[in-house]
Amino acid sequence: DVKVTQSSRYLVKRTGEKVFLECVQDMDHENMFWYRQDPGLGLRLIYFSYDVKMKEKGDIPEGYSVSREKKERFSLILESASTNQTSMYLCASSKDTLRLSPQHFGDGTRLSIL
Amino acid sequence: AQKVTQAQTEISVVEKEDVTLDCVYETRDTTYYLFWYKQPPSGELVFLIRRNSFDEQNEISGRYSWNFQKSTSSFNFTITASQVVDSAVYFCALSVWGPKTSGSRLTFGEGTQLTVNP
Numbered sequence: 001d002v003k004v005t006q007s008s009r010y011l012v013k014r015t016g017e018k019v020f021l022e023c024v025q026d027m028d029h030e031n032m033f034w035y036r037q038d039p040g041l042g043l044r045l046i047y048f049s050y051d052v053k054m055k056e057k058g059d060i061p062e063g064y065s066v067s068r069e070k071k072e073r074f075s076l077i078l079e080s081a082s083t084n085q086t087s088m089y090l091c092a093s094s095k096d097t098l099r100l101s102p103q104h105f106g107d108g109t110r111l112s113i114l
Numbered sequence: 115a116q117k118v119t120q121a122q123t124e125i126s127v128v129e130k131e132d133v134t135l136d137c138v139y140e141t142r143d144t145t146y147y148l149f150w151y152k153q154p155p156s157g158e159l160v161f162l163i164r165r166n167s168f169d170e171q172n173e174i175s176g177r178y179s180w181n182f183q184k185s186t187s188s189f190n191f192t193i194t195a196s197q198v199v200d201s202a203v204y205f206c207a208l209s210v211w212g213p214k215t216s217g218s219r220l221t222f223g224e225g226t227q228l229t230v231n232p
Contacts, residue, residue, distance in 0.1 A: 009157075031218060040123075042205065042222040043159075058219065090159065100147040100166075100209045100218045105159035 003027070004106040006091050012112045019078040021109050023091030030095065032074035033103060034058075034066065037088040049074055081113045116141045118208050120223035127196055128231050135191045135226050137206030143167075145211040148182065148189040149220065153203040165189065196230045203227050 007022035025032065031050050035043040035058075045058030047066040055066050063085060067075045074093075078085055088110050092103040117140040127133045139148065150162040163173065165182050173180045177194045193200055207220040 033219070040224060042120075042224040043220075044222075045219055048219055088157070092159075094218055096218070100164075100211060102149060102161045102164050103218075103220060104161065105151075108157040110157075 004091055004093055004104050006089075006106040006109050008109050009107060010110050010112075012114060013078075013081050014114050015081060015083060017078075017081050019081050019111070019113075021076040021078075021089055021091075021111070023074045023076070023093075023106060024072050025074075025093040025104070026072065027093070027095070027104075028071065029093035029104075030071075031093060031103075032068065033092040033094075034064075034074065034076045035090045035092065036060070037090055037108070043090065046076065083113050085111065086113045087111060116143075116146075116208050116210060116221040118206050118221050118223035120204075120206055120226050122226045123224070124227045124229070126229045126231065129198060130195050131230075132192060132194050133196050133228065133230075135193075135204050135206075135228065137189045137191065137223060139187050139189065139206070139208045141208060141210055143210040147209045149207040149209070150180065150189075150191050151205045151207065153205065153225070155202070159205065162191075193228075196228075198230050198232055201228060201230045 004025045033048040034046045037043050049055045049068040065077045090108045091106045094103045095101040119138045146167045148165050151159045153159045179192045181190045203225045205225045206223040
């Protein structure tokens with residue numbers, strides 16, 4: 001079974017802090033994704049990566065950056081956290097772009113910015 | 115641009131009732147996939163099904179069935195004889211074929227909260 005692991009289930013940080021959310025997958029998937037989930041808005045794509053050191057903006061990249069130095073790890077960075085970034089963050093990975101393989105999700109990180 | 119609409123925000127049923135979750139999508143692409151995911155209270159999204167745009171055959175898996183109709187751009191999900199364990203948020207999603215840099219990104223609907231009461 002594919003395993004996508006997010007480093008924290010719950011995280012509380014303060015406004016202005018630099019926040020790192022880590023995600024690791026163990027199935028050698030090419031693609032990795034970061035979403036945020038908010039009530040009534042579904043899941044919105046922040047950034048994704050289709051290869052090591054490659055990244056593409058999603059629908060709501062403002063205020064975020066990402067890093068993918070190794071194939072299995074994809075980090076989401078909040079450069080200067082703000083209260084409107086309080087949300088559930090979900091990481092996902094998928095095998096193959098051309099065949100539109102299903103994405104597999106981690107358990108999510110519920111981030112609160114005070 | 116792609117769009118997925120799940121008009122039902124919340125549905126509440128009694129155990130053993132059948133329930134249908136609606137999903138309507140918009141895309142100009144001719145090659146695409148549709149997905150359903152389940153998100154139980156634990157938070158992890160669980161993949162349920164993937165259908166491609168060239169296969170309109172309905173699918174049944176146990177108590178779950180899916181009705182894909184290109185004519186109405188719909189991909190509805192029916193749970194037969196619902197159980198309390200079916201209580202979750204269900205998401206419909208769309209992905210279009212594209213170059214590697216498109217990353218097989220998903221466009222999600224807003225989700226439908228299904229509550230099955232004993």
